[in-house]
Amino acid sequence: MEMATISIQHLIATHGTAFAGTRQSAAEAMELIEAISPDIEQHTATICVHCTGVCCIDRHARYDLSDRIFLAALGLTVPEYASRIEETAPCRFLGNCGCSLRRFQRPYRCTWFFCAPLLDHIVAQYTPSAYRRFMRTLQAITETRTRMICDFKEAEAKIHGSRRR
Numbered sequence: 001m002e003m004a005t006i007s008i009q010h011l012i013a014t015h016g017t018a019f020a021g022t023r024q025s026a027a028e029a030m031e032l033i034e035a036i037s038p039d040i041e042q043h044t045a046t047i048c049v050h051c052t053g054v055c056c057i058d059r060h061a062r063y064d065l066s067d068r069i070f071l072a073a074l075g076l077t078v079p080e081y082a083s084r085i086e087e088t089a090p091c092r093f094l095g096n097c098g099c100s101l102r103r104f105q106r107p108y109r110c111t112w113f114f115c116a117p118l119l120d121h122i123v124a125q126y127t128p129s130a131y132r133r134f135m136r137t138l139q140a141i142t143e144t145r146t147r148m149i150c151d152f153k154e155a156e157a158k159i160h161g162s163r164r165r
Contacts, residue, residue, distance in 0.1 A: 025148035026073035
């Protein structure tokens, strides 16, 4: 059963010290995302403007549990979901100049989707060492978010365990 966003925000707000690791990992992930975002935006500005198919569809703009934990740990709320939008419709956050959300505010699956033309462009623009650095940063973001989820689950288990005693 998925936990409602308000419950996640409430847990983190009312049990601050228990979720210190979750908040720290979320902040680290956000810093990494913010650091790499200009590079990604440079590539998407070149490739996505010429795209004939829209990858950014509403199905990808739905926040999963890890996205809700991430945003709550940063003290942010999840954008409201409009269930009347078709899954295959263009994403509700897609504007004339790309996504209207900052990269760290987007659902994780949406943020890190790289279509073949975009990947080809990224590979072509980087030296091998720069490409490896780019990929290490993406890996570090994933590892940090994974640590954040583990920290959250451990803190949640401790809180719920202490309530049962």
